[in-house]
Amino acid sequence: MISESQVSHLVAELYARAMIDIPKDVEDALRAMHESETSEWSHEVLGGLVDNLQVARERRLVICQDNGVNAHYVRYGTGAVFQGDWREAFAGGVRRATQEVPLRPTAVDPITRENREDNTARGVPLIDVEMISGADWIEITTVPKGFGSENMSQLAMLNPSDGLDGVKQFVLEAVVTAGGRPCPPVVLGVGVGGTFEKVALMAKKAAVLRRIGDRHPEAHIAELEIELLTRVNALGIGPFGLGGDTTAMDVHIEYAGTHIAGNPVAVNFQCWPARAATARIYNDGRIERLIDGEWLKDKWSGKQDSPALAASAIE
Amino acid sequence: MLRRLRFRGMIGKGGMSVQTLEAMQEVGCVYLLVPSISAVLTTKVKDVKEAYWEDLLGEAIFGIEVEAFGPLVVAMDAHGNSLFEDVTRAAREKLQRSTARDELDSGAAT
Numbered sequence: 526m527i528s529e530s531q532v533s534h535l536v537a538e539l540y541a542r543a544m545i546d547i548p549k550d551v552e553d554a555l556r557a558m559h560e561s562e563t564s565e566w567s568h569e570v571l572g573g574l575v576d577n578l579q580v581a582r583e584r585r586l587v588i589c590q591d592n593g594v595n596a597h598y599v600r601y602g603t604g605a606v607f608q609g610d611w612r613e614a615f616a617g618g619v620r621r622a623t624q625e626v627p628l629r630p631t632a633v634d635p636i637t638r639e640n641r642e643d644n645t646a647r648g649v650p651l652i653d654v655e656m657i658s659g660a661d662w663i664e665i666t667t668v669p670k671g672f673g674s675e676n677m678s679q680l681a682m683l684n685p686s687d688g689l690d691g692v693k694q695f696v697l698e699a700v701v702t703a704g705g706r707p708c709p710p711v712v713l714g715v716g717v718g719g720t721f722e723k724v725a726l727m728a729k730k731a732a733v734l735r736r737i738g739d740r741h742p743e744a745h746i747a748e749l750e751i752e753l754l755t756r757v758n759a760l761g762i763g764p765f766g767l768g769g770d771t772t773a774m775d776v777h778i779e780y781a782g783t784h785i786a787g788n789p790v791a792v793n794f795q796c797w798p799a800r801a802a803t804a805r806i807y808n809d810g811r812i813e814r815l816i817d818g819e820w821l822k823d824k825w826s827g828k829q830d831s832p833a834l835a836a837s838a839i840e
Numbered sequence: 841m842l843r844r845l846r847f848r849g850m851i852g853k854g855g856m857s858v859q860t861l862e863a864m865q866e867v868g869c870v871y872l873l874v875p876s877i878s879a880v881l882t883t884k885v886k887d888v889k890e891a892y893w894e895d896l897l898g899e900a901i902f903g904i905e906v907e908a909f910g911p912l913v914v915a916m917d918a919h920g921n922s923l924f925e926d927v928t929r930a931a932r933e934k935l936q937r938s939t940a941r942d943e944l945d946s947g948a949a950t
Contacts, residue, residue, distance in 0.1 A: 569911050569913070570875050570913065572911070573875050573877050573880060573910070577880045578879075580879040581879035586882050587878055588877075588878070589877070589878050590876070590878040590898075591876070630897050631898055671876075673853070673854065673876075690943075693942070694939060697935050697938075698935070701932055701935055704855075704924060704927070705853070705855065705873075705927070706854040706855075756938060759934060759938070760931040761927065761930055761931055761934065762927055762931050763927065764875070765854075765875055766854070766855070766915075766923075766924050766928070767923055767924075767927065768926070768927040796876070797876070
């Protein structure tokens with residue numbers, strides 16, 4: 526049995542870890558980009574990013590002052606047994622991390638702008654749950670999603686006649702419009718197909734859950750990811766919009782079937798530290814900390830969606 | 841605000857509007873980009889001198905004393921130049937050229 530307090534402790538730990546120690550794949554990508562960047566000042570700035578990782582880790586300081594809106598992506602085994610208040614487990618963890626790290630209180634009521642000063646609000650923590658057949662664990666990935674990048678998100682219900690070219694054009698336009706504001710080098714998440722909310726969620730998961738260098742399991746989508754990555758970096762926007770070779774660390778695409786009359790596309794940006802921390806908690810209380818993102822490979826192939834949504838809309 | 845207070849430099853990320861760029865020319869002010877590296881920046885703060893509007897919580901204003909704060913890049917200068925604008929204009933031109941190529945390609949295919 527997994528208790529509310531176990532989950533709460535874990536969420537506090539994950540939120541803190543995500544804020545201080547970034548995933549290894551991101552660090553490797555940043556170091557490689559720092560090496561290869563040809564624009565002088567962008568090289569300098571990338572050096573600053575790399576130094577920052579070290580200082581944050583050594584002195585237990587947050588990597589970036591924006592702890593974002595806290596979002597938690599949960600894979601919930603059908604064999605897992607949880608006891609307690611599910612939402613309170615997450616809210617309690619977030620409150621504790623906010624106080625102990627400490628973190629800026631960035632969650633507000635959108636109408637009154639009231640701030641509870643603990644990073645919770647109506648609907649926050651954001652919790653997304655996916656059921657996993659047969660598993661006896663609950664797996665949580667905590668993502669502090671910064672709003673410099675989130676504000677640059679775009680969604681369009683394109684026409685089927687706009688085709689795949691229209692989708693590509695939309696993505697590239699979004700990157701140019703965003704410029705340096707989403708804190709590049711970014712991870713670009715692209716959702717294609719589905720419905721209004723589905724396409725946004727796919728773009729978000731593509732941006733924040735898949736790891737750098739991870740390719741979509743279907744060859745034609747993987748090719749599209751590489752094409753877009755090449756074309757995005759050819760735009761020359763560079764780190765923080767200063768110009769240079771490194772605008773995106775990666776482009777990830779997720780897709781789902783859509784309606785014959787539809788061609789939805791969404792773009793979400795994840796800022797340079799691409800923060801996330803993951804752990805799995807088993808029924809027997811065991812906790813497995815999944816740090817370097819390796820495990821995430823092939824986890825978000827869209828294969829766990831319903832068969833009705835499995836066909837590609839853009840073939 | 842810039843015209844009223846006539847400060848000579850600002851530090852931020854993402855840049856400022858064309859209107860601000862105009863005011864920066866009048867006043868003689870530069871915009872310095874700082875990457876979002878709060879851990880490094882924290883180590884450069886020597887003293888917190890003053891605090892204003894603390895009710896704004898995370899958006900309160902602090903007067904701080906810093907040493908070797910950065911890296912900073914002059915991204916908008918006092919002569920009306922904006923690196924952001926230059927980079928975005930170049931990116932837009934590149935995008936238009938590559939779109940035109942796309943259309944040519946798909947035209948050739950049909």
